[in-house]
Amino acid sequence: MPKRKTPFSFQIRIMHRYLGFFLAGIMFVYALSGILMVFRNTDFLKSEVLTERQLKPKLKAKELTSVFKKGAKVLKTEGDVLYLKNGSYNQKTGVATIKKMKLPFVLDKMEKLHKANTNSPLYFLNIFFGVALLFFVFSAFWMYTPKMPVFKKGMYFAVGGIILTLILLFL
Template sequence: MTKRKTPFSFQIRIIHRYLGFFLAGIMFVYALSGIIMVYRNTDFLKTEVITEKKLAPNLSELDLAPIFKKGAKVIKQEGAVLYLRNGNYNQTTGVATIKKMQLPFVLDKMEKLHKANTSSPLYFLNIFFGVALLFFVFSAFWMYAPKMPVFKKGMYFAVGGVLLTIILLFI
């Protein structure tokens, strides 16, 4: 009895299917964090967190920049108190009140996962996920034989997706 060889396209379908099931959770996290990141320049879902820090007295606006970050521009000064966009600083006492808008803990962690770079151990997960998504892209073209109507229709959708992406990139 001769053993029949499984077609390559069938093997790709199996890998595609089980890799899809395996990555369903991480795809959910990336999708949700990607949607939330669209609103990162707004206060959507964020709450105000106020912290007080004891700093050295008589710091200049330049010295305050690393502490207040983007809100380090002095708006006004009343006596020894400098009022900044996201807090205030008392030049006499050195006490700084910093206001920061933060996402809830879980959403903040999801956003950090989405933005991980080589200085974070999470970047291995990002690379794995990116490679897996590339596999999904290319394996989709081996799911069906090129002679099948569903493959031809799928090619129209693929071209449409590429064109839509190119158009959106230049808007």
């Protein structure tokens, strides 16, 4: 009995299915971190962490930007102490108290996953995940033949998704 050739669309379905199962955990983490990233400019789920650093005494406000970053603007001065948006600096002793809002450890790592660039080993995961999602996009169109009603209905949903995204991009 000759071996029957498996149709290409069936092979794509199998790859789509098992890649979907494999990526389920990654998609879960990316989904949560993506939702978390929406709130990155707020203090949602963050807690205050205070650190002290010994700097040179008598530094000017401009010289504090490397330590206090964006919060280096002096809000008020009381004696030798400069009060900044995210901490304080004693000009006499050189002691800087830096206030930083940080996410819990696991959530911080998840956020770093989304922000990974070529300086991070996580960028390989980001590239793999992006390529896998592109495979999902294109393989979805090979799961059914164009003659089937589900394919035609799927095309309407695909066009709807594109239109919704474009509307939201340009609002």
